[in-house]
Amino acid sequence: MQLAQSHPRAQASTTTRAKRLLFVGPKPPPIGGSPLTVQAMLDELAFYPSVEIRLINTSPALDVRKKMTGFNFEKVKRSVLILPRFIYELPRCDVALVFANDLFAITLAPILLFFAKLFRKPFYLKPVGAGLDLFINAQKKILRGYLMFALRSMDGILTQTQLLKDDLQKMGLVNAQYLPGCRPLAPVAETPAKHSEEFRLIYLGHITRRKGILYLLEALGILSQTCPKKITCDFFGPVHDELRDEFNAGLQSQPNARYCGVAEAGTGPQLIANYDALVLPTYFDTEGHPGVLIEAMHAGVPVIGTQARTFPELIAHGVNGLLVPLQDSASLANAIETLAANPDLHKKMAEANHQKGREFRADAVVEKMLQIVFPDVKLQKK
Structure with a gap:
């Protein structure tokens, strides 16, 4: 698992200190929806010279063809590696943005949030998929209350879908905001005429x-x-x-x-x-x-x-x-x-x-994301 690093093109090019974003999420490989979204966002962030990315890559070093549900040694190992790197990088950053699936949201995310509060750093969660509300409601009362307290304490929950944003807000999580998935607008070459038969x-x-x-x-x-x-x-x-x-x-x-x-x-x-x-x-x-x-x-x-x-x-x-x-x-x-x-x-x-x-263009989505996590700063693209 590749851990904290500066994204190669995201260094500051001015004398003013860059805004530092601690970005926790999975890069490819393996290929999948979340890793490709993370890569698209990182590539777009590279065009902002006043934003420096510190990346903690949470991508699993495993064969994606195998079933990976519940607790297992690989997930425990990743958690053990992520936490100390997060604690080390956080004081040097301005904001933390964490991509998390449902299991991550209930296990490691609240711990990361604790340290963000300790260091007085804004903390934003980016849930993977659209089932966080279903996951919360499926938990026992005590665990559900713990998770709701943690989510309510975050500076923002950036949902991938309007449906999840609406459902979380109905549950009292008024810090939920909509930030859709994205892909870069890559040029598509002219394709041969499709055969009508x-x-x-x-x-x-x-x-x-x-x-x-x-x-x-x-x-x-x-x-x-x-x-x-x-x-x-x-x-x-x-x-x-x-x-x-x-x-x-x-x-x-x-x-x-x-x-x-x-x-x-x-x-x-x-x-x-x-x-x-x-x-x-x-x-x-x-x-x-x-x-x-x-x-x-x-x-x-x-x-x-x-x-x-x-x-x-x-x-x-x-x-x-x-x-x-x-x-x-x-x-x-x-x-x-x-x-x-x-x-x-x-x-x-x-x-x-x-x-x-x-x-759902990456440039539009990343611009909106930066407006959310750095609300007091106007960040310019190069």
Whole structure:
């Protein structure tokens, strides 16, 4: 695990002391939503010469394909390494910003907050995903009260979704503010004209059960029997052990499905631009703003997703994509066929999705973040 370091391009270039931000979060590798968001923010922060980043990289040194839930030695080891580095760096910084999943929020974050209060440094939490409210409510009364006290004592909780912000504020956490996920607006090269006789789908992300992979394979099987147009789907991402055998069996039974390996980090928009639609049939109840949906926006490609809790914040059904019920392969197949059979609808959704992506550009999100954590300073980009 790589610990505290100055981001290479984020050093001050003026005689005035830079504002120092202690940034605690996971950088790639492994590739995933949170690490890519952290990298996008760090890259954008490098354009602010008056902001110096001190990074504590919390990325796990492990095989992401293995199930990593609950307590384990790797998480204990990371916590033991993070805490002393945080205590060492904090007095030299002006503000602490901590990315945390639910388990981190209930275990290590309150301890980090204690030292931030001790050194009189503002402390901001950036929850990963959109399930912190569900996690809090699932705890026993004493633990729930402890967690609520810690969260209420923070200078800000920067939620990835509007839904989580609203739910936390209803619980009395008025310090919750909305700061969406983001990706850099990378240039997308002109792609060859898509073949009208074939409708090409892409799935880009971790290949796990709750991402709805098996339902997508079922939908492809339905389409191979009922749709006059050829529908294909390329899968990119690490295959988790929990699903490996079933996924491989599904690929063998569906000749219109193909596994293409793990995409290189940072190439999402360029890769997605080669396809007609991105499909994400997840049924995770804690999904936030999946970075791959933002990458599809930047690529100008419509999305076929599910009615997950937060997806309507990103995808307006019938406007910039289509949303189907969770765990429903027949509805998923119908949505794919609808988009494949209507070129005018596809074009309209592609344009609308590209426009929607402006809300999630890394430059806009980082500018807003700096306004929150350094409210009394006007920071200029170079």
